[in-house]
Amino acid sequence: MAANYAGLLADKLERDGSRREASAIRERLARVPAALVSAQLGAHRSPLGNLPVDGDSRLSTVDVSHPVLGEVQLLLPSALQARLQDFLSSVQHRDKLLAAGVSQPNRLVMHGPPGTGKTQTARWTAGQLQLPLLTVRCDTLISSLLGQTSRNLRRVFDYAQEVPCVLFLDEFDALATARGNERDVGELQRVVIALLQNIDALPDDTILLAATNHDQLLDYAIWRRFTYRLAMPLPDQDLREQLWAQFLGAYTPSPLSLSELAQRSEGLSGAAIEQVCLDAKRKAILSAKPHVEETEVFRRLGLTVAMNNGQRLHSVQSEIQWLRHWYPKYFSQRVLAAAYGVSQRQIRNAIEEENDNGDRGDESA
Known part of the structure; x- marks a missing residue:
């Protein structure tokens, strides 16, 4: 104003x-960039007013968070980091670009497997802009009364224009599924049309982020509405090593090889690596130890890899057999005995039973 x-x-x-x-x-x-003005307004506006609600249940259709600049850590491949920085710069310097006639709508869509950093990227972006993050869970936005869904959308988009914020549409495919599927009723197709109309009606300076794990399901017309697109892959070797270093932090023991962890965690998402580190650190804290145990990190990593591969390990014996098969160079009989608090004879019996049965003693999903 x-x-x-x-x-x-x-x-x-x-x-x-x-x-x-x-x-x-x-x-x-x-x-004075418009984003800075908006950030100042957002910082001084304590309440965000009346949040949009579902007309049927009267429940809020958005979750509000306030990511703090510098507190949200983000690790992405260098090419994606550069692309994200381009988007951020275009938001922060919109007035300058607008004056030169080269501005674009502040819209970014992220797609890729679960756990690759899409939600974290949204939080990081809001933190960099010092704006509140309004997360719309698209699957919960859809009302049991289908006609209510379009009205819910309208309320959310109207609200995002009134309050300085970053609007984040999570699980985007729940709303933007491609039209033309014969199983879809007409009302569901009208929801996609309403979504497109609401996006088109947004002022170009409104910051809109969207994320999906199923980009192949998105309606073809959705892609044209987003100037910036980020394909979020599973982390490569170098990025996995950085993730291990970040998530273990000060709890990393000196003999632990991050390079080896990165090699053994191929195919895992950043979220899966973070969970392994959190579990290992919790055990170290409860055991009053200053660092995580190397064996515990590899054990939890091996069990996570098993779950990721669809293996169901229902017993300690099946875990022992799997770890021995997964990484025999590391999980010797002595290491396994120490990890599970049993004798080496018991470990040897479990391994021999696996060899006799011709399998690892686990069940496939």
Whole structure:
């Protein structure tokens, strides 16, 4: 509002012949990015007003969080990090780009497997802009009364235009599934149309993020609405090593090889690696130890790999057999005995039973 009044004042001064003063005001306005003004408004506005609610249940259709600048850590492949920085710069310097006639809508869609950092990227972006994050769980936005869903959408998008924020549509495919499926009723197709219309009606300076694990399900018309797109892959070797270092942090024991952990965790998402580290650190804290145990990290990693591969390990014996098969170089009989608090004879019996049965003693999913 202050910027608008300043612009009107500059126009009036120019009409009155005070061109130098008008030019000074406009020059000053050009140096104040719109995102900074919005961030200041968001920082000083304690309540966010009445949040949009579902017209049927009266439950809120958005979750509000306030990511803090510098507190949200984000690790992405260098190419994605550069692309994300391009998006952030375009938001922060929108006025400058607008003056040059090269501005684009502040819209970014992220797609990729679960656990690859899409939600974390949304939180990081809101933190960098110092704006509240309004997360719309698209699967919960859909009302049991289908006609209510379009009205819910309208309320959310109207609210995002009134309050400085980052609007984040999570599980985007729940709303934006491709039209033309004969199993879809007409009302569901109208929801996609309503979504497209609401996106089109958004001012270009409204910051809109979306994320999906199933990009192949998105309607073809959705992609044209997003200027920036991030394909979030599973982490490669270098990124996995960085993730292990970040998530273990000060709890990393000196003999632990992060490179070896990165090699053994191929195919896992960043979220899965983080969970292994959290579990290992919790055990270290409860055992009053300053660092995680190397064996415990590899044990939990091996069990996570098993789950990721669809293996069901129902007993300690099946875990022992799986770990021995998964990483025999590390999980010797002595290491396994120490890890599970049993004798080496018991470990040897479990291994021999596996060999006799011709399998690992576990069940496939």
